[in-house]
Structure formats: structure tokens, C-alpha cells
Amino acid sequence: MASDNGSGMIDPAIFEYLKAHGEEEIEVGDKLHQITASLNRSISTCQGLLSRIHSTPSSKLAPLLKQVEETGIQPEIEGVGELAQFASKYPYYKYNHRWSRSVQNVVGTILLTAWLGGMGTESRPGELGRLLTIEEIGEILKVPVNLKDRDSFHVTIEEYLLALTDITEELSRLAMNSVTLGDVALTVRISSFIKDLFAGFQLLNLKNDIVRKRVDAVKYHVKKVEDVIYDLSLRNLLPKTE
Amino acid sequence: MSEVIVPKKKDSAMGAGVKRDYQGKEKAKRDAGAAAPDHPRNAYTSMFESFRDELDEHHDRRMRIGKVSRDVTALSKKIVRKLSQPIPERIQSEIDGRVKEIAELLETIQADVQGANRYRYPLICLEEFVEAVSFAHYLRHQTLMTPGEAQEALPADIRLTAPRLRLRHLRPHGRDDADDGGDDAKRTILADMQSVSSMLQISPTLGGKTNVFAKKLDIMIEQVRKVERLGYGVAVRGNERPKGWMPDLNEGFGGSDDIAMAD
Numbered sequence: 001m002a003s004d005n006g007s008g009m010i011d012p013a014i015f016e017y018l019k020a021h022g023e024e025e026i027e028v029g030d031k032l033h034q035i036t037a038s039l040n041r042s043i044s045t046c047q048g049l050l051s052r053i054h055s056t057p058s059s060k061l062a063p064l065l066k067q068v069e070e071t072g073i074q075p076e077i078e079g080v081g082e083l084a085q086f087a088s089k090y091p092y093y094k095y096n097h098r099w100s101r102s103v104q105n106v107v108g109t110i111l112l113t114a115w116l117g118g119m120g121t122e123s124r125p126g127e128l129g130r131l132l133t134i135e136e137i138g139e140i141l142k143v144p145v146n147l148k149d150r151d152s153f154h155v156t157i158e159e160y161l162l163a164l165t166d167i168t169e170e171l172s173r174l175a176m177n178s179v180t181l182g183d184v185a186l187t188v189r190i191s192s193f194i195k196d197l198f199a200g201f202q203l204l205n206l207k208n209d210i211v212r213k214r215v216d217a218v219k220y221h222v223k224k225v226e227d228v229i230y231d232l233s234l235r236n237l238l239p240k241t242e
Numbered sequence: 243m244s245e246v247i248v249p250k251k252k253d254s255a256m257g258a259g260v261k262r263d264y265q266g267k268e269k270a271k272r273d274a275g276a277a278a279p280d281h282p283r284n285a286y287t288s289m290f291e292s293f294r295d296e297l298d299e300h301h302d303r304r305m306r307i308g309k310v311s312r313d314v315t316a317l318s319k320k321i322v323r324k325l326s327q328p329i330p331e332r333i334q335s336e337i338d339g340r341v342k343e344i345a346e347l348l349e350t351i352q353a354d355v356q357g358a359n360r361y362r363y364p365l366i367c368l369e370e371f372v373e374a375v376s377f378a379h380y381l382r383h384q385t386l387m388t389p390g391e392a393q394e395a396l397p398a399d400i401r402l403t404a405p406r407l408r409l410r411h412l413r414p415h416g417r418d419d420a421d422d423g424g425d426d427a428k429r430t431i432l433a434d435m436q437s438v439s440s441m442l443q444i445s446p447t448l449g450g451k452t453n454v455f456a457k458k459l460d461i462m463i464e465q466v467r468k469v470e471r472l473g474y475g476v477a478v479r480g481n482e483r484p485k486g487w488m489p490d491l492n493e494g495f496g497g498s499d500d501i502a503m504a505d
Contacts, residue, residue, distance in 0.1 A: 010438065010441060011388050014388050014389065014441075018442070091358065093359070093360070093362040131285075151357050161293065196285060196286055199284060203290045203291055204290065204293060204294045205298055205301070206297075207301050211297075
């Protein structure tokens with residue numbers, strides 16, 4: 001009973017070791033929380049702006065995308081930069097679950113903006129229907145992608161794939177709304193794009209994980225668009241293919 | 243129609259049956275690797291194909307690690323069960339054999355968990371392993387193994403991570419009493435458990451993905467209470483017992499009237 005902490009059974013170094021590691025983990029956790037919280041705010045702003053595509057006719061789309069790029073995506077890129085700088089100091093997979101969803105949302109907003117014709121550069125003007133590759137995403141965010149040779153912050157393939165399932169959902173919604181806005185051609189375009197992506201997803205050998213779950217949902221996005229196309233073709237509203 | 247089909251020996255390692263069509267003719271084996279030629283290709287096909295290869299690699303690695311992890315866990319648990327004080331020669335050689343087996347198993351996944359991948363895949367087996375070695379260490383030296391010693395005991399070049407080490411310290415000492423029954427060394431074991439327990443309660447709680455640590459901490463506190471109860475039983479009634487008597491861990495849990503518990 002008389003023994004206190006200095007009983008000799010425990011090397012005091014163990015205690016110091018545990019304390020140091022525990023404290024570091026708590027500090028890193030707090031800082032990450034702060035960074036991701038601010039990144040998530042930028043994401044919400046960007047997603048909010050982007051949601052206007054559903055009520056914007058194609059003629060007015062360009063200025064909207066410009067606004068999205070400047071006030072939505074730019075802060076996102078800065079947020080990811082801050083995250084990358086901090087997170088690279090620690091083992092990537094130890095903490096990556098803390099920001100994976102956020103990064104995926106950022107990638108999703110960029111992909112969608114670019115597909116609609118935004119994200120143009122001097123060398124490559126934006127055009128409708130352009131799908132950015134994961135490498136191009138990395139260039140825009142100024143972070144490495146699919147890193148394998150070193151332990152540092154990067155965008156993973158899973159995050160990119162999950163972002164793709166995000167944009168199929170958004171585009172399936174847009175397919176319907178663009179009919180309402182009178183742009184049937186866009187609906188047709190979306191339809192073929194989503195089908196191509198779906199065919200791509202089917203090439204993957206998915207295991208029972210989050211990617212499978214989200215990819216499974218893509219077929220409903222395809223179905224939603226097909227229903228719209230069906231309604232249009234039934235009424236002879238589809239543009240004539242020459 | 244009348245021709246007899248002699249099954250040909252397949253070179254596949256699995257020895258799986260041969261698939262036949264309705265006429266009994268062997269079906270051409272579909273190669274899973276190459277996409278069917280009639281598969282329509284589009285602008286994104288090659289991109290997805292490269293993703294597929296990457297993901298396959300990742301899943302294979304995960305499976306390999308999972309398998310090894312399960313085996314090492316089983317071996318470590320066997321070591322813990324065999325440990326008793328003092329460690330006889332026979333048991334020691336058995337333990338050495340198991341450690342060697344563990345070393346061989348870990349060797350196979352060493353490359354899979356280097357660098358960034360160290361935290362990517364769960365390696366709970368290491369917890370079990372350190373539980374085993376630190377319990378043995380305690381029985382031999384009556385001291386708590388340090389992180390450095392644990393790392394040295396690990397027969398592979400795999401980095402132990404801080405929280406892992408820590409989780410492990412909880413269990414072996416929760417177990418001491420079950421195995422040793424807190425016999426004449428009762429004083430030390432009880433006191434040691436109490437000091438380990440206070441140390442872990444003082445140091446900051448680690449989050450981890452599902453807050454495993456906090457859960458284990460609760461279990462540990464419960465274990466310490468159990469041994470305290472035993473210690474009390476021995477202190478109060480020890481003299482009334484024949485020499486060599488060991489308290490039963492189940493005593494004092496309601497049904498038994500042996501150790502009166504003031505609830």
C-alpha cells in the first residue's frame with residue numbers, strides 16, 4: 001500500500017514517454033480541427049454558390065462559374081494548402097480520416113466547375129464536358145497526388161473516386177433542371193457523360209468499403225438521367241442527331 | 243455426342259473444377275485481367291483501368307496484412323496463456339518457438355507497412371504481441387517494460403506506434419491476477435497494478451479512431467478493483483486458510499459468501 005508512483009516497478013521514462021506522445025496527439029488533433037473547420041466553411045460557401053447552377057440558364061453560366069472560382073474555389077485551395085503544410089509533418093494515414101471528407105468535397109467542387117466549363121487557364125481554356133484528371137486536380141491544389149514513395153500530404157485515388165460519385169449526383173440533378181431551363185442539349189451531354197463514368201466504375205474490383213457503397217449509388221444517378229431522357233424522347237423533344 | 247471427355251489436368255494451384263457448357267465441353271477460361279474485347283471503351287476507360295490496378299494492389303496488401311495479423315494475434319495469445327511464474331524450461335522453449343514463428347510471419351509483410359503505409363492498415367496483432375512479451379518481462383523482472391525494450395523484442399523491422407504500446411500495457415496487468423491468483427506476491431502485484439493504473443489515468447487520453455483507449459482504460463480500472471477485492475480477502479482471512487490457498491476470482495461476486503463485500 002505504501003508504494004506510490006515511485007515504486008520502482010515503473011521506469012519514470014515510460015510515464016514521460018506516454019505523456020509526451022499523448023500531449024502531442026491532442027495538440028495535433030486540436031490544430032487539425034481548427035484547419036478543417038475553416039476549410040469546411042470555404043467548402044460550404046463554394047457548394048452554395050455552385051448550387052445556383054440549377055437555376056441559372058446556360059447563357060448566364062459563365063459569370064456564375066467565374067464567381068465560383070474566385071470566391072469559392074480560391075479559398076478552398078488556400079485551405080487545402082494550409083492543411084497540406086501542417087499535415088505533412090505527421091504520418092499521413094494516422095490522421096487522414098480527419099480531412100478525407102473535406103478534401104473529397106473540394107475535389108468535387110473543382111471537378112464540377114471544370115466540367116461545366118470553368119477552371120480555364122491561359123494554355124487551356126475551360127470547355128463544357130471536360131473531366132479533370134487526378135493529376136490536374138493536384139496541380140490546381142498544388143499538392144501531390146497518389147503518393148507512394150514518401151509519407152506526406154496528398155490527394156488519394158479513393159478521394160478522387162468519391163468526388164466523382166459526388167458530381168454524378170449533382171449532374172443528375174442538373175440534367176432535370178436544365179430541361180426546365182430549356183437547355184435540352186446539356187441534358188443529353190450529361191447523360192452520355194454519366195454513362196461513361198458508370199462504365200468506368202464497373203471496371204473497378206471493389207471490396208466492401210465506402211467506395212463500393214458510393215459507387216453503387218451511381219446507378220441511381222444514371223437511372224435518374226435516363227428517366228429524363230425517356231420523357232424527352234417520348235415527346236420528341238430531343239434535339240435531332242445529325 | 244459420343245466422344246468421351248477426359249478431364250485434363252489443370253495447372254491452376256487451386257485445383258478448382260473445370261467449368262463446362264451444357265454439352266460438357268470445357269469452357270474457355272475467362273481471363274479476369276484483360277477486359278473483355280467487346281467491352282466498349284470510352285474516354286475514361288484507361289483512367290479507370292489504372293485506378294483499378296492501384297486499388298487491387300491496395301486490397302491485396304490489406305488482405306496479406308490482415309491474414310498475418312490474425313496469425314500473430316493467435317500466437318501471442320497462446321504465449322500469454324502459457325506464461326506462469328517461474329517460467330519453466332519447457333514453456334520457455336515453446337515461447338521461443340512461437341516468437342520465431344511470429345518473426346517469420348511479420349517478415350512477410352514488412353515491406354507492406356513501411357513509410358506512409360504504417361498507419362494505413364490496422365496491425366492490432368502488435369498489441370497482442372507486446373502484451374505477451376511485456377507480461378513475460380514482468381514475470382521475470384517485476385518491472386514494466388519500457389517502449390524501447392518492447393520495440394527491441396519485436397522480431398521485425400516494424401515501427402511500434404506510441405498508442406499501441408500503451409494499450410498493451412493495460413491488458414497484461416489486468417491479467418496477472420487471473421493467472422497468478424495474487425498468491426504470496428499479492429502485495430506487489432496489487433501495488434504494481436495500482437501504480438500502472440494511476441499512471442495511465444494521469445497521462446492524457448489518446449483518441450484513436452474509435453476511442454479504443456478510453457474503453458480499455460475503463461476495463462483496466464475494473465480489473466484493478468477486482469484485485470483490490472482479492473487483496474482485501476487475503477488480508478482479512480488469509481490466516482484462516484491452509485497454506486498455498488489461492489483466492490478464487492469469482493468470489494465476492496454476489497453469490498459467494500466467502501468474502502463479505504460491503505457493497
